[in-house]
Amino acid sequence: MSNNMMDDLEKILFSETEVASRIKELGEAITQDYTGKEILMIGVLRGAVIFMADLARAIKLPVAIDFMAVSSYGSTTSSSGVVRILKDLDEDVENKHVLIVEDIIDSGLTLNYLMENLWSRKPASIKICTLLNKPDRRKVEVPIAYNGFTIPDYFVVGYGLDFAEKYRNFPFIGVLKPETYEG
Ligand code: 5GP
Ligand code: MG
Ligand code: MG
Numbered sequence: 001m002s003n004n005m006m007d008d009l010e011k012i013l014f015s016e017t018e019v020a021s022r023i024k025e026l027g028e029a030i031t032q033d034y035t036g037k038e039i040l041m042i043g044v045l046r047g048a049v050i051f052m053a054d055l056a057r058a059i060k061l062p063v064a065i066d067f068m069a070v071s072s073y074g075s076t077t078s079s080s081g082v083v084r085i086l087k088d089l090d091e092d093v094e095n096k097h098v099l100i101v102e103d104i105i106d107s108g109l110t111l112n113y114l115m116e117n118l119w120s121r122k123p124a125s126i127k128i129c130t131l132l133n134k135p136d137r138r139k140v141e142v143p144i145a146y147n148g149f150t151i152p153d154y155f156v157v158g159y160g161l162d163f164a165e166k167y168r169n170f171p172f173i174g175v176l177k178p179e180t181y182e183g
Pocket of ligand 2: 047
């Protein structure tokens, strides 16, 4: 790998191969659990896009996909606790089996808000699938049905996750050097 990709990173947490094999497992579990049901995957923009694309192809059932954009962070690394819907769904979720796809659950505030919001639209069910779970800083409990990896309180980038919109394209999950975000 080119050194340029490692310039701002302290280390790689999960390699491209590790992520791929974990997503394959998640896809198999979801395929088993939802056989005979109609899945509407809802990706949370923008962080979940890369994970969503790979996860959707690991699910061996016909699925519908839609996206929501919410904002709680701006370009800083700590939660403001404020959740705003920037883009709502295009699809109706009534009677659908909703699978929310997230990049990472940290405080839980974003997902807690989304779950409440989506339940009010009368879906048949809602489950959460997250690539990463960072439980150390949880402020509100959210039920996670499918979890890629549980990680300590690192600020991670890659595989859809950004810092100030950079690094989303990195095909692995890495830890940013503190000096990169401390300025
Ligand atoms: P929560 O509402 O659970 O605190 O935050 C969820 C959102 O915060 C995630 O979807 C993600 O956009 C952002 N976030 C939380 N932890 C990290 C992290 O370690 N790295 C990056 N890039 N984003 C994070
Ligand atoms: Mg997210
Ligand atoms: Mg972000």
